[in-house]
Amino acid sequence: MVRAVDPAETTPTPFAWAVHAEGLVVKAGKRVAVDHLDLRLGDGIHGLLGPNGAGKTTLVRALATVLKPVEGSLEVLGHDLTDHTDLRPLRRTIGYLPQEFGFYRRFTLREFVEYIAWLKEVPASEIPAAAQRAIDRVGLADRADHRMKTLSGGMVRRAGIAQAIINDPRVLLLDEPTAGLDPDQRLDFRALLRTLAADTCVLVSTHLVEDVAAACSDVILLDEGRLVFSGTPADLAEAGGTESSEAGGDSATERGYSSIMRAHREMG
Amino acid sequence: MTHLPEPALRAYASPRGGLAAGATWTVEAHLETCSDCRVALSAVLDDVAPDTARLIGLVGERLATGLDIEPATRRRRRFGRWRRWLTPAMAPALQVTVLVIITALALDALDTALDVGFPSLLLLIAPVAPLAAVAAAWAPGLDPAHELVASSPRAGLDLVLRRTLVVLAVVVPVLAIAGMFTGLSPALWLLPCLALTVGALALGPVLGPARASLAVVGLWAIAVVSPSLVLREPPSVLDPANLPAWVAALAAAGAILAIRRRAYVRAGGF
Numbered sequence: 001m002v003r004a005v006d007p008a009e010t011t012p013t014p015f016a017w018a019v020h021a022e023g024l025v026v027k028a029g030k031r032v033a034v035d036h037l038d039l040r041l042g043d044g045i046h047g048l049l050g051p052n053g054a055g056k057t058t059l060v061r062a063l064a065t066v067l068k069p070v071e072g073s074l075e076v077l078g079h080d081l082t083d084h085t086d087l088r089p090l091r092r093t094i095g096y097l098p099q100e101f102g103f104y105r106r107f108t109l110r111e112f113v114e115y116i117a118w119l120k121e122v123p124a125s126e127i128p129a130a131a132q133r134a135i136d137r138v139g140l141a142d143r144a145d146h147r148m149k150t151l152s153g154g155m156v157r158r159a160g161i162a163q164a165i166i167n168d169p170r171v172l173l174l175d176e177p178t179a180g181l182d183p184d185q186r187l188d189f190r191a192l193l194r195t196l197a198a199d200t201c202v203l204v205s206t207h208l209v210e211d212v213a214a215a216c217s218d219v220i221l222l223d224e225g226r227l228v229f230s231g232t233p234a235d236l237a238e239a240g241g242t243e244s245s246e247a248g249g250d251s252a253t254e255r256g257y258s259s260i261m262r263a264h265r266e267m268g
Numbered sequence: 269m270t271h272l273p274e275p276a277l278r279a280y281a282s283p284r285g286g287l288a289a290g291a292t293w294t295v296e297a298h299l300e301t302c303s304d305c306r307v308a309l310s311a312v313l314d315d316v317a318p319d320t321a322r323l324i325g326l327v328g329e330r331l332a333t334g335l336d337i338e339p340a341t342r343r344r345r346r347f348g349r350w351r352r353w354l355t356p357a358m359a360p361a362l363q364v365t366v367l368v369i370i371t372a373l374a375l376d377a378l379d380t381a382l383d384v385g386f387p388s389l390l391l392l393i394a395p396v397a398p399l400a401a402v403a404a405a406w407a408p409g410l411d412p413a414h415e416l417v418a419s420s421p422r423a424g425l426d427l428v429l430r431r432t433l434v435v436l437a438v439v440v441p442v443l444a445i446a447g448m449f450t451g452l453s454p455a456l457w458l459l460p461c462l463a464l465t466v467g468a469l470a471l472g473p474v475l476g477p478a479r480a481s482l483a484v485v486g487l488w489a490i491a492v493v494s495p496s497l498v499l500r501e502p503p504s505v506l507d508p509a510n511l512p513a514w515v516a517a518l519a520a521a522g523a524i525l526a527i528r529r530r531a532y533v534r535a536g537g538f
Contacts, residue, residue: 064419068534087533091421098419102412104356111351116413118352119420119427163416 015078017042018171018201019063023072026055026062033058035225036072041201045193047212047233048205049257050222056205057099059222060175063203064096077170092121095169099176099205101160105149109140109159112148116163134162137195139188153180161189165196172202178211190215213237213253221260228264236260272298272305274312281309281316353434357411361401362438369397369439373446380450387502390446394457395464395506396488398432398439402465403481405431406532410478418534425529432465456506463518464488470524473531 019041026034033055050056061067063076065087074081079090103112113131122130135144138158143151151159157180164172178186193215196202206212212219213233221229221236229236233253240255272280272295279286280295287295299305313321372389379386404410406428408418417423440461444454464484471480496503504510 061415066415066419066534088421091419091423094419096416096419098415100415102415104413106356106359115351115355116416116420119417119422121421 013078015075017075018077019203020075021072024059024062024069024074025071026058026067026069028055028058028067032070033225034062037222037225037227039220039227041203043199043201044217045196045202045204045215047216047219048203048222049207049209049212049219050228051261052207053224054222055225056222057175058225060096060173060203060205061098063171064094064098064173065091088121092167093170095164095167095172097160097164097174097177101156103148103156103159106147108145108147109135109151109162110144112159113163113166117166120167122167130166134166137165137192138162154182154185157181158185158189161192170200172196172200173205174202175205176207177204178206178208186211209254209257210251213251221257223261223264229260271302272308274308277305277309278312278316281313281320283317283320353430355405355411355431355434357413358401358404358431358435361404361410362435365397365400365439366442368393369442369446373449376450385500387496387500388450388452390443390450391452391457391502391506392493392496394443394447394452395460396485397443398435398461398465399468399481399485401435401439402432402468403478405435405477406472407476407478423533425525425532428469428532432469436462436465455511456508459511459514459518460506463514463521466518466521466525470521470528473528 017040019039021037021039024034024037024039025032035055037055037059048056048059058067062069062074062081065076065081069082072082077090077093079085079087081087081090104115107115110131113134114127117127117130118124132141132144135141138161140151140155140158140162143155148156148159157177161174161177164174178189181189190211193202193204204211204216213236216233218232219229219236220227229239236256237252238256240252240257240259276287276291276295280292299309310321313324369390372393375389379389406414406417408414411417417427440454440458443457443461446452447454447457468481468484469477471483474480475483492503492505
């Protein structure tokens with residue numbers, strides 16, 4: 001049986017990059033957290049790496065349309081986020097897991113995911129099925145009718161991913177999705193990521209270099225709000241290959257990460 | 269929606285395969301989404317391909333006996349309309365508000381019993397009673413899922429007003445019932461209550477939603493409640509003669525809110 005093709009799937013996209021930033025400046029409070037950043041992301045899984053305070057969360061919040069850029073240009077799926085355009089159509093196609101994922105403790109998982117689906121303007125008749133599908137995909141089907149407050153830390157994280165994918169987003173922003181997951185769950189999470197990436201631009205912010213090496217098609221390294229490195233995980237591993245003895249880190253990717261960071265800091 | 273012409277259905281159903289591959293896909297893609305055409309297909313099937321029809325009938329029978337027929341989705345499979353309205357974000361604030369109203373009612377009763385002569389506390393707090401819960405409807409610190417709400421397409425003044433209505437639907441009846449005990453007419457406080465609520469929302473884009481509510485409550489406490497308690501007389505601003513002024517205030521606040529509505533599209537705190 002041939003799958004029914006939605007007209008939207010075959011319409012040519014009016015943009016070259018799912019995410020396109022040029023000279024982007026975003027403030028976190030009064031501090032400039034993203035400092036003249038140039039970024040181009042297409043479909044695939046992009047790992048966003050960097051030390052704490054590098055501006056990862058601020059960048060993700062700007063892409064999620066929560067923060068308004070101060071300067072420069074930022075386009076997501078061809079929508080300009082710097083002027084006063086209507087954000088509604090764009091927001092329908094974004095999935096977002098915030099770093100501090102807040103939820104309603106008294107809701108069951110299903111109620112919570114369905115409420116988010118309603119917020120994302122999923123048609124009411126499709127909400128129950130969409131919620132079930134999202135909950136199945138993160139492997140929480142047996143917990144669907146448990147209250148959110150009874151879920152463990154790892155399950156809450158997966159519930160967060162479920163609400164992020166409820167509207168089949170074109171751009172999926174995951175801020176520290178693997179925090180609090182045990183090694184097994186992290187493997188499951190990577191497998192889930194790969195199933196999402198076919199026609200989606202996924203941005204995974206993380207401080208775990210290993211997540212990036214295992215699951216991402218390319219890596220962006222951020223420090224003090226600036227782009228330090230952009231390339232494939234293999235490029236990153238190569239960067240640390242020659243000086244394995246002095247750079248810290250157990251794997252090639254970790255060595256690459258620390259040697260790039262150090263080189264960047266020495267340059268000032 | 270255009271439907272498949274009968275010749276196309278007949279050609280599709282024919283065991284000799286009367287359709288080109290591309291046309292077959294088109295027919296199948298349409299059949300997937302259109303139950304009318306599936307019915308039409310089964311109608312022509314007996315005629316065009318009796319063998320296929322018999323086979324399908326046989327499979328249907330086997331499945332019917334072999335499967336647990338109870339539909340898997342027999343549980344509540346509708347997204348309840350009421351849940352668009354209820355949000356747990358305001359629940360804690362609403363609980364506190366109701367407690368405060370009950371306390372005010374008890375103090376009023378005590379005042380009457382002891383004949384101290386203080387103005388009605390219920391009347392003094394009624395105009396600002398909804399504000400705590402209204403702040404919780406759109407504030408990063410008070411709504412745990414604010415970040416998610418603020419990044420969703422429904423974020424905006426519509427959602428804020430929807431939540432504000434929920435708050436008023438709880439607080440106003442509670443105030444009205446409490447007022448029945450002390451003989452306090454809703455006419456005295458309902459309009460000021462609405463005006464201050466909309467006023468706090470209109471101030472939201474300037475001060476941030478939580479601080480806006482706090483500012484209105486603070487101003488009310490200093491300018492109206494304290495003098496009234498010190499002088500032991502009902503506040504003159506709540507005098508029925510001042511109702512036209514409250515109507516004007518409500519209209520002005522509503523107008524400002526309408527102009528500044530875009531501010532509510534981004535996260536609270538602005």
